[in-house]
Amino acid sequence: MQAPCNPSMPTMYHAKFSIPARLLRSAIGAFGLCAASMLAGCENLPSLLPPPAGSAEVLLMGEQHDQPDHQRQIAAEVQRLIAQGRLAALVLEMVDSDRDSTALYRASPEEQVRETLGWDDRGWPWAAYGPAVMIAVRAGIPVLGGNLPRKQMAAVMADSRIDTQLTEPVRALISQAVHDGHCGMLKADQLPAMVRVQMTRDQRMAETLLRARLKAGAGQVVMLHAGEQHVARDRGVPLHLDRLGVPTGQMRVVAFGDGELPVDERRPAERVDSIDHCAEFRAQMERRKAAPAAAQAASQAG
Structure with a gap:
C-alpha cells in the first residue's frame, strides 16, 4: 500500500532567512502534484529536502x-x-x-x-x-x-x-x-x-x-x-x-x-575564544599611520 502524501514539510533553512524563490516554487509545485494524486500516493516525487547524513553526493x-x-x-x-x-x-x-x-x-x-x-x-x-x-x-x-x-x-x-x-x-x-x-x-x-x-x-x-x-x-x-x-x-x-x-x-x-x-x-x-582580528587589524593600521609622523619628527629633531 502506498503511503499518503504528507503536506507538512520541515523548513530547510534557519528561520531567520527566507527560502529562495526557486525552492519555494518547487515546493508549491510538488504540493500541487501531491494533492492531485492523493489516491496514488506521492512517494515517487523527488525530495525537496537535503539528504540525510551519509547519502549526499x-x-x-x-x-x-x-x-x-x-x-x-x-x-x-x-x-x-x-x-x-x-x-x-x-x-x-x-x-x-x-x-x-x-x-x-x-x-x-x-x-x-x-x-x-x-x-x-x-x-x-x-x-x-x-x-x-x-x-x-x-x-x-x-x-x-x-x-x-x-x-x-x-x-x-x-x-x-x-x-x-x-x-x-x-x-x-x-x-x-x-x-x-x-x-x-x-x-x-x-x-x-x-x-x-x-x-x-x-x-x-x-x-x-x-x-x-x-x-x-x-x-x-x-x-x-x-x-x-x-x-x-x-x-x-x-x-x-x-x-x-x-x-x-x-x-x-x-x-x-x-x-x-x-x-x-x-x-x-x-570552542576556544576567538581572536579579535579586527582589533589587530586596526592596531596595524594605526601603526602605519603613525610611522610617517614619527619619521618626520625624528628628522626634524636631527
Whole structure:
C-alpha cells in the first residue's frame, strides 16, 4: 500500500532567512502534484529536502578558521569516508584552483605535498589543516584546489558581468559579510569589487566540485572543506552548484557549534575564544599611520 502524501514539510533553512524563490516554487509545485494524486500516493516525487547524513553526493563542510576542533572533526570525516570507500575527492578553499595532488604518490613527503599545493602556512597553518590533506594523500584520494588564484583577482574585480550571477538580495548578504570581514575598513566604492571576488571564489569551488562529482563512482562523495560563509545555503557554494545543475537533494551542508548561517546540520564542537582580528587589524593600521609622523619628527629633531 502506498503511503499518503504528507503536506507538512520541515523548513530547510534557519528561520531567520527566507527560502529562495526557486525552492519555494518547487515546493508549491510538488504540493500541487501531491494533492492531485492523493489516491496514488506521492512517494515517487523527488525530495525537496537535503539528504540525510551519509547519502549526499556533495558534502560541504564549513568551519570557523580559528576553531581547532572544527578542523579536527573535518579530518575525522575525511578518514571516515575513506574507511567506507566513499570519498572520491577533497576540495579545499585553502588551495588555488590551478593546484592539485594528482601528480603525487601516496608516500610523498609532507613538504612535497605542501609545495605541490602551493600551501600558504601564514593564512592556513599546516598544523591545523595538514592532517586532513595528508589523510587523503596517503589514501590516494585527489586533493583539489578550489580557490580563486590571486593572479586572476584583478580581472574579476573589474568584471561587472559577475554581478548578474546572483540576485540583488543575495549580493546584499555577501556585501555585508565582506564589509564585516574587513572590519568595516573598506570604502563603499571598494565593496562591489570584493563581492565579485567572493562570488567568484564560491563559483570556482562549485565548478571544482562538479568536475570531481562527474568522475566519482556510484555511491561516492565529493567533499568541500571551506569557511562557513562559503558553504551557507543562502549565499555560498550551494547556490552556484544549483546554477550548475546539481539538485539540492544531492548536497548536504554541515557546520559546527552555534551559528545563524543556514546549513543542514550543526555538529557540536569544542570552542576556544576567538581572536579579535579586527582589533589587530586596526592596531596595524594605526601603526602605519603613525610611522610617517614619527619619521618626520625624528628628522626634524636631527
